[in-house]
Amino acid sequence: MTQQRDVVVVGGGQAGLAAGYHLRRRGLDFVILDADAMPGGSWQHMWDSLHLFSPAEHSSLPGRLMPAQAGETYPGAGHVVNYLADYEKRYDLPVQHGTRVKAVHHDTDRLLVEADSGTWRARAVISATGNWSRPFLPAVPGHSTFTGRHLHTVNYRSPADFAGQRVVVVGGGNSGAQIGADLALDGRVEVTWVTRRPPRFLLDDIDGRALFGVATARRRALDAGRIDTGGVASLGDIVAVPSVRTARDAGLLTAKPMFTRLTVTGVRWADGSQSNADAIVWCTGFRPALSHLAPLNLRGSRGRIPTDGTRALGEPRLHLLGYGDWTGPASATLIGVGRTARDAARAITQQLS
Structure with missing residues (x-):
């Protein structure tokens, strides 16, 4: 019908x-x-x-x-x-x-x-x-060889699912920072946060109210044919919500550069060293x-x-x-x-x- x-x-x-x-x-x-x-x-x-x-x-x-x-x-x-x-x-x-x-x-x-x-x-x-x-997973060498768990942001729920485990969180945006902070502050999880470039935190007093204004101003400038101000991206990538600030200020949220490949038991770094991991959480958009x-x-x-x-x-x-x-x-x-x-x-x- x-x-x-x-x-x-x-x-x-x-x-x-x-x-x-x-x-x-x-x-x-x-x-x-x-x-x-x-x-x-x-x-x-x-x-x-x-x-x-x-x-x-x-x-x-x-x-x-x-x-x-x-x-x-x-x-x-x-x-x-x-x-x-x-x-x-x-x-x-x-x-x-x-x-x-x-x-x-x-x-x-x-x-x-x-x-x-x-x-x-x-x-x-x-x-x-x-x-x-429609979660996005990047093509990373060794992805299919890793025997631990692969999860995306959409699959993550709480630190209780990873108690006693070693977890690598991938992603330099808000999801990566918030999930990394969530796991690190729990205390039962060994967390490694990795990003492709050094994380860029917005100023602590900037929240969604200011970001909406910046995004709107950028669109109006573009529509009027003026120079692109860069919008929100010009300010940073991560909104410093309370949990992220707490973990960052306590030294629990320090990013490492992206690993070069996955191994059977974890990740390999650019210097050739390796780290074991039980799970990879892909906060990759x-x-x-x-x-x-x-x-x-x-x-x-x-x-x-x-x-x-x-x-x-x-x-x-x-x-x-x-x-x-x-x-x-x-x-x-x-x-x-x-x-x-x-x-x-x-x-x-x-x-x-």
């Missing part, structure tokens, strides 16, 4: 919900298809100790302030899940959970959205699937989850789909939301996605009229 809507939103995390809020305000007929069985987007799959970079009042979706979490300046992932579930319910957003979209196809006057529950015909599609479902858009044949360089704002250049009925700055400044953040979702809903309304 084929159903029809003005708009089909693929993905029911923070970007999909922000899109739904603005589509509802514009009176459009839409549905949100979400692969997760429960509300909360990727936040329900994060590690136990993860906290936001910003206070609750600066981490909100449009229309609904995130309430503060008792005893916490920076809310934890579980608090965000509860907020997103409440947001979905408060605005009665038509989210169909447990519905995985397989493919989006061209049609004459519509786009066909093929899901495991059936097919939808839409006048416009917003893809908001994020990147959590993600790629945008866009496989459902493959039939549209829109991919450009670096695996991205060229866009004008959120609109795909090769298919103007398709909008991409929440994948990073290339789909809107800070659009992969809670506070940043609302503005871009508003712009996408406005563009779609104009297009459909």
Whole structure:
């Protein structure tokens, strides 16, 4: 059975919900298809100790302030899940959970959205699937010979899973620093943190509030044809959240240069020495989850789909939301996605009229 809507939103995390809020305000007929069985987007799959970079009042979706979490300046992932579930319910957003979209196809006057529950015909599609479902693992010599555990950020939960073990954490971004700090502060794990270049910590008083402003200023400068300021990347790579500061200041979070290869029992360093390891945690980032858009044949360089704002250049009925700055400044953040979702809903309304 084929159903029809003005708009089909693929993905029911923070970007999909922000899109739904603005589509509802514009009176459009839409549905949100979400692969997760429960509300909360990727936040329900994060590690136990993860906290936001910003206070609750600066981490909100449009229309609904995130309430503060008792005893916490920076809310934890579980608090965000509860907020997103409440947001979905408060605005009665038509989210169909447990519905995985397989493919989006061209049609004459519509786009066909093929899901495991059936097919939808839409006048416009917003893809908001994020990147959590597509972890990136670099090609490292000896990867297949290592007999310990390989994990990515998506598989990490807590230090209790590694008590008494030797763990190498790879990655010089926020995930690597936070997971390294989480393990080091626990005291039951021998942790080695490795990065490809010396880690760059942002100033301790910089959090998500300031980063959103920097990202927005960069986008405005680029749109106006001014010189690229470098945005957030010009300030550093790691937000010094409390756990990271504590571990760093205690000398527990000191990075080593990247090893040259993996061995059967661990890693080999540039000087030829070796260290044993029971597990490697790869905090090496993600790629945008866009496989459902493959039939549209829109991919450009670096695996991205060229866009004008959120609109795909090769298919103007398709909008991409929440994948990073290339789909809107800070659009992969809670506070940043609302503005871009508003712009996408406005563009779609104009297009459909």
